[in-house]
Each structure stands twice: as C-alpha cells, then as structure tokens.
Amino acid sequence: MIFLFHSWDFILFFLALLGLYWALPQRFRNPLLLFGSYLFYASWDWRFLGLLWVSTLVDYFCGARIARSEGRTRKAYLGLSLGVNLGLLCFFKYFNFFLESFVALVSGFGYRPPVAPLTILLPLGISFYTFQTLSYSIDIYRDKLTPTKSLLNFALFVSYFPQLIAGPIEKARDLLPQIEGPKQWAQVPLKTAFYLFVYGAFKKVVIADSMAVLVERVFADPSADGGQVVLAIYAFGLQLYCDFSGYSKMARGLSLMLGVKLSTNFNLPFFSENYFDFYRRWHITLCDWISEYVYTPLFYYLPSRTSISRVKNLKTRLFLGATLSLFVTRMLFAIWHGAKATFVVLGLYIFAIQLLTVAVRPLWKANWVRRFDQGPLRALTRCLQVVLMFQIYSYGVLLFRAEDLWQVSQFTVALGQGFSLSAVTDPSLWALGLLALFLLFYEWLQYRQGDQLFLSKKGLDAQLVFYLILFAMAVHIGARGDQRFIYFQY
C-alpha cells in the first residue's frame, strides 16, 4: 500500500520516481508520471482503474466534440459528459442512500418494497476526479478552454497522483497547461516544496492523529459528559483541519518537486470573520468549483429566467434568487461529502448560519459598524468574531463526525447539561493543548505576515529552528501516522 504520503513505502516510491523523472528527457516525463499515477492508484485497488479510464476517455472524446460542434449537438456532448461522470458518482456514492430513503418513504404508506442495499465499495477519490474532469468539458463548452490534442496529457490531468485521491480539485485551464508545458529542475522551488511537505506531514501525523485519540474515545462513549464532549468537538475541529490541510500541503509540496504548482486549498480558516469568509478559506478548490459552476450561473439564471423574474422589486427578486442558489449550493457542498442524514443537516446548518449573517448585516452596518468595526475597538471585535466563528465551525464538525442524528442529539443534550472540570484536568490533554496552542500561534503569525509561506522565505537558521521545534514536538508527543486521511472516504 503506497498511497499514504507519510508512509516509507510512498516516500521510496516518490524518490525513485522523482529521480527518474528529472533524469529522463522531457518527452518521456509525462508517460512516466502517468504510469506512476496508475501504479499509485492501483496500490489501493487496481479494479477501479477502469473507472478512471472511462472518465478519461469520455471527457477526452466529449471535449473534442464540444469544441467542434454547435447548438444542440454541442449541448448533447456536454450532457453526455455530465451524465456519465455524475451517473458513476451517484451510483457509487449515493445509490444506497437514495434506495434507503425511498424505502423509508414508501414504508410510511404501509408498503415495504422487497429490496436490500447493495454492497458497493466507494472508489477512492471519485468525488475529486469527477469534479476535476467535469471542469474540462464545461470550460470547453463555455469557450474558456481549447481541448488538448494529447490523450496522454489529458489522462495525466485526470489521474495526476499528488492530487488524485483528495485534491486540491484543479480546473483543467490551470493544471493542463502546466502538464503540457516544459519544466526544468533548476526552476523548482525546493525550499518551499520541502517546507510544504514537512509541515503538512507534521499537521497530519502529529497534530491530527494525536487529536484523533481523544476524539475516538469520546465519540465511542455514549455516557460522555458536557466537558468531554466540548473537548472532543474542539479536538475534532483541529483534527479535521490538520488532516485535510496537512494532506493538501503535502500534495502541493510533492507536486512542486515535479515542477507543477497546485492551488492553495486552505487559507487560515480559523481567522474568518463570518461564514462567507470561512467559505473563501476552507477547502477553497471545492468551494470555488461550486461557486463558479453552480452558484454563479444559478444566481443570474433564477431571477431572470424563472417565475422569480415576475417579482417587481429588483432587490427582492435578486435576494430570492441568491437565497435559493445559496440553499442549493450549500446542500451540494454538504452532500458531496457523503450520503448521510447528518450531512443533509450540515448543509441546512451552513445555509441557516449564512442566511442569519445576511439578515444581521444591515443592522450591523446601520448601528454598530462605526462603533465596533472601526477605531480602537476594531481589534477586540475581530477577536470576538474569530471566537464566535470557531464555535459555529465546531458545532458544524459535530454534524460532520457524528455517526447519526441520534448521536448529534445525544451530544447536544450533554453540552446543555453543564461541564465538569474532570475532563480538563486529565493530564493526557496537556500535550493536545500544547499542539493546539502551537498551531494557533503559528497560524496567527502567518495571518499577521499575510503569507502562509513566509517561513520558507526566511534564512536557513530560522528554518532550522522551526524544523527542530517540529522534531522536538514529534518526539515528545509522538508521531502516530496510523490514521487514514479523513478525506480519503469522500
């Protein structure tokens, strides 16, 4: 199994590939990367390579046809690309969810259909590469991209191993030109690449995996009290962030070593002032994909082409369109993660919070903005906004992590029943507290500098001190690395 970036198997695989990649002449590099990507994917389960090939061939074919045709034929090829990709995604990811929901619905009318859920294994990374390949055919349809002539380069775009399994979800117009362009070892920013990989691995193996121990213990305990629940929720909030942003950083570092720059997927989300801001900082490539391909088209379509257009007041018309678009896209964002009732509620929760933010905004602007958002109280207001946003995020991650809605209600009740100090005095928590403080302090430094990579631009001595601190914490607290990446299941 070589697909865990922090495993020795993967590191040996990558170093061998990297050496060969730069030693070979330019024309052999992409075939090598494609072979390496398929080998990487096959190390999990070779049978699902077929799905990757189907997606590759369908979009390569449809992309070429869309560019050459017009009118209804053009639409039909886009429809084929959407139908095949979303059809496969829906079958593997949502078939049982829809089947069980349907059975539950008709059972309510006294009829129980004789059907049972299928045993379906979710192909690794399907949600990521499906969205990525769709960007190719949609961009060609919208005349934002010309189709590539090379099937090999397109196949590499679909299966490029640093981001195949858990993103960042790259748009074809950003990644394909890099895959097709010339690359030189001398231009690789090695210091930045090394920093991204090492700090990403630290976030995953030390912070996220250490938090996981507490999280798993509490989430498996139905009698957990309010204090334990609140600590477990905070710990999972940090685990989820460090797990996924750690993975994204490692992916970017690996890719930089191959001469390809991937998009930033997280931009210090714990410094968001509200949920709109958070949405611009968390899983940026997915949120950006949904904004560009679903939200923005709906935002303009609904108030101009549907019955909403009959509403006379312009502001109300636009507001209705935006609210409906917001609802659809937040549900899509939540359900993209999985077919569970908890994700449906998570979508509703995010939608409700954002709508509340919009409702409060005029009041804030009319009455409080001058007093609290400008002048000496500005810093305090920002702190309070950040703290409030973290609480909102934390309750959201309870919905994300809970097994079912029953556990959500159980934990919510426990939160309301008060906190005992015994949870906080547990000595094993001090190490987690130290990790959390380190993370928040270091991210605050990045926020203040306005640059997540500021440290990689410092002198060698500053970097050495930083790596020694990471090493000391890993030795003292423990580098576990025994947890799979959370986002592998999506």
Add this chain to the structure above:
Amino acid sequence: MYTSELMEMLRSDPAVRRRLPDDFQMTDHLLESGVLDSFDLINLVAELEPRFDIVLGPEDLTQDNFSTIDNLNRFLIRKKGC
C-alpha cells in the same frame, strides 16, 4: 465614464473596503476575487437603479454585465445610451 462612481459605491461599505486589494483592477472579477459576496452584489446592483436613473429588466441580469467594474461601466453606458 462611471468607474470612479462605481468604485466609490464599493468603498462605501467598510467590510468591502477592507477586502479590496491594493492592486484591484477594473477587470477583476467581483465575486470570484472575493471582493464581494453575492449579497453585497445584490446591494450594489439594487443601488444602480436610483443612482443612475435606470430600470433593470430580467434580460439585464447576466454575468457578463455585472462580473467586473469594467463590465458594469460598459453596461451602464449602453443602458444610459438607450
């Protein structure tokens, strides 16, 4: 022609003003760049009617018209010229 007035409208909101980068260009996408969220854009678009004495119909509500300050400016020139 209308760009400075449109920029003034953007800057009148303190939250938007803070998000405006120093190197903001008239051709930068308002939503995609994160300068505005869609509810900020609604306020901006709704303010166009009284401010520029125009009436916006369903056919005017397109991404091309409102995506950037430059496009908004061109749209207003067209609209006022009608």
